Amino acid sequence: GAPRRLVSDRGSAFTSKTFKNFCSEYGIKHILNAVASPRANGQCERFNRTILECLRAMNAGYEDDCWDQHVKVIQYGINTTPNKTTKVAPYTALVGAVPNPLADSKLIFEIKESLEKCDLAEIRKK
Template identity: 30%
Template sequence: MKFIWKNIVCRFGIPREIISDNSRQFQGRRIQEWCQGLHIRQRFTTVAHPQANGQVEVTNRILVQGIKRRLERVGGNWAEELTSVLWAYRTTPKGSTGESPFSLVYGTEAIIPAELGIPSHRVMNFLKNVMKIS
């Protein structure tokens, strides 16, 4: 519950539902009561049949391929490469929607480091806001 609160609710708000496997940490009385208290619907995939949640399986396959490619090129630890692979995944438009996951969550495309040197309305607003915070 602490992970869900910190990494999902505090970042994105209360979800309408949580889809998970049938493992104990998602089926206990405490998590069920917590979800009920926040009006979160719990849905479970079929035991020993991860294909039931095909969207997650496809995403996991893409992420694993990305990590393997990075490790082949630069070596290192997969956990260190994960954030770069996630960034690439989250900022790439998907064929089904034509939008990136980042833009769907935040309502704008991410400003990538290479863009900072190119004057544009988005970059100027970004830099102006950074200066206010500093």
């Protein structure tokens, strides 16, 4: 279900009337951090730092900036790594099951990418 409270910065996405209505509709208490105070949202800032470190590591050795191609792998790694305190991975805690191996996901991605490159009109003619 919806969270009871949500802490955010003062970005326009969180201060919009639409977001205020969303919080009101779902009974979410929205708490805005002080302006220019990243320490007030420490857990989120720390998590963002982890993601950026992973992106830098995964993009090392590539000439072009292809960080977007690594996001899914990083997301999978974070979601399937057991928490030090609970000893349970976020995915398992949320879904109640162990996720499929990443190889399956990569295979599906490769197949989808190959299909997108196909000229369906040409195939239909045959």
